[in-house]
Amino acid sequence: MSVRTEPSATTSPLTASSCPFERTDPLVDFFGIILWPLKWAVEAILVGWHWLFTSLGLSATGGVTWMLSILGVVLVVRGALVPLFVRQIKSQRAMMELAPEIRKIQDRYKGKRDQLSREAMSRETMALYKKHGSSPLSGCWPLLVQMPIFFSMYYTLSDVKHHAQQGVGGVGLLNAELTKQFNDSKLFEIAPFHQTLGEAWSAGQTATIIILVVLVILMIASQFYTQLQIISKNLSPEAKTGQAYQMQRVMLYILPLGFIFSGVFFPLGVVMYWFFSNIWTMVQQFIVIREMPTPGSEAAKAREERLARKGKALDSKGKIVPMAVYEAEQQRLLEENEKRKAQQPKRQQPMSKQRAKKQGQRPHDGDSGAAGTPAK
Template identity: 35%
Template sequence: MFDKILHPFAVAVAWVWVKIHDLLVAIGFGSGSGVAWILSIILLTIIVRILILPLFLRQIKSSRSMQAVQPEIQRIREKYKGKKDPVSQRKMGEETQALYKKYKVSPFASCLPVLVQMPVLFAMYRAIYAVKDLAAGTYHYADVEADRLGPITQSVAAEIDGSTVLGIPLSHTITSGDGPFGIAVFVILIIVMVVLQFISMRMSMTRNMPPSSDPNNPLVQSQKSMLYVMPLMYVFSGSFFQMGVLVYMATASVWALAQSYWTIKVMPTPGSPAYLELVERRQSKYQDWAKDYFARYDAERAGLPSAADDQSVIALNERTLAEVQAKAKAQRIASDFPETMTAGEKVTVYRNLANQEWTSLPDEMWMHGVREAVSKNAERRAATAQRERTKKMPREQRLREAQRQREEEERRQARRSSAQGAGDVSAEEIERRRQERRKARREQSKKKHR
């Protein structure tokens, strides 16, 4: 059953492998057995890694977003702590999913690169494993004899099987009888692969993870265990790998190390030592020019009218915004402010970045916080304006307006409860209760006027 599922992947890998080899031959490498088959495995590994880069970047963004929403997730869990009934559990799940949707977070995104790589690794293993049997004419899968694996026929398999790494054929394992030198080559490759994996994982754990306040945390202990368990797994499993698979794994380990180093330098995890260093570097680079720039801006602004809607002030802010955004964009500072913000308000944000200590990178997550703050300020201003308008109304009109606002808020709550699933209470029951509360308020109001 497993062979039947894996066979199409092995055929696909075989086609890509052979086409890469054909390309190498076309640009001057020798045909037949030789280095071109070794290089084709290395290039196949690199191509697979490049193809899954978008998934890797999505994994990083998802991990950062997940970390950003953790406080809100924790509040939801505290809200339903100790409530094990189905209704509470359902509502907790719905609120959590709504939070994921709001922040565009997928808790499963971090699994995608691994899920994509595993079929390729198994398929590569099966394709290389099949070479020896194909060359001997004894290949079969799922108990069915076959004379080829995609483009790899018996003659092509013989070419591959004749290709060697330091004299060891690609289809051989450490137990294939290549003598002490062959065993030494296998051992060295396995050690190189394990060391690269260990360095990559240790670099990520020490440089790209926030320090834990509780070293006895099971998650922290699990991560520390994986640092040593994963390399040990390669020590034991590596003895069963063919030379071709070891070439693939060693190349993947080099790529993983380079990828970890790049991640730490460019996209570190918030709160990690690497992230704090990056914040400091980016802040220093931005403020080196921004402090002097905004000092000149402040001097020019001081000579203009105090009113923010004066045309000369508006012109200054628009010109300043265009200049600052061009510079900020080059320094990867987010600039997609809400459309409701004026040029002067946007300039103020950039000016604050020039004079304040940064606590985070001014990236997409930072901009999300800016939008949230702008939205809340707009709501507060609207509420304040509404209260001021209400104060100026005659008494009867104020009472009607207050009644209207209460009814509107009740309708919003009813819709929210209905959308989220208000336990076993139907929408009709919610409306009935609202009408009862409304009736009770009317009666209470009549008693006050008697």
């Protein structure tokens, strides 16, 4: 009979005892291997913030210390994703503006089910995306990039209790001592960070249940408000007629329901990470809608009114300039437009037969009004 040795606190991070590779579920093992580098990075950020707050005098085992450390992870992760978020905003805006053009292509091939028609519609749609530098998937990149980080955070925090019981650490800087401190810490000295709502319900811990329920409600409310701001203030009238707009209205009510699932099965630490991330998204979206609104939207009109009250406006390149500069630019553009119209050759209308007889000319069908031979 084989004897299974218990892992020691000095086990290498790559061994099975210090990471979730030892689990018998092949799918879990696969995710553990793939997410190992991200888990190491998450632990490094978490431990770095914990070290900073303890250096400032906070308790190493205090719930506030670890809560602020989780907040620090959110700040680092979401801050790193800001450039990707700006790109997402521009892509989503382009997709909304392209909706009428895409609908025209779809109407042109409406009812045509043959292979050639479908291929032609696909080519025209992709050519339109390429022309405007947009893609249906580009708006999903920030979410796709953040999901592995989120799962790494989930595994890091959900393994705390398991590792603390074995006396080992995580895969990197979250050593056995820090793991035990994290496992023993409680939010407001009441709710353990590693505990889920289901575990708190089974243990009859009313205070932990209340904290988790409140967090889930706040998560749902923040997500709903963020999405509502987008579809109510930051869409142009043309965008509100497309299919993408209808999908956003549906997601406004469906997406927040996913947080009910997270509140039941995710540890308190993960729920807090998600809550802080939602607050970041809500504030970030508010700033974008206020300072970078979609042209033609209600938010854009409100921004123009704010600038006008300050004696400023947006020039043709989207830069904020004094009102005098804006008016001078508009006058120049008007003069250039009138000059171009004056330089264009004037198109003469075809002359009718009756009018040609009166003028002694022979009309030419489709002619631009050139003189004909005198009538006999």
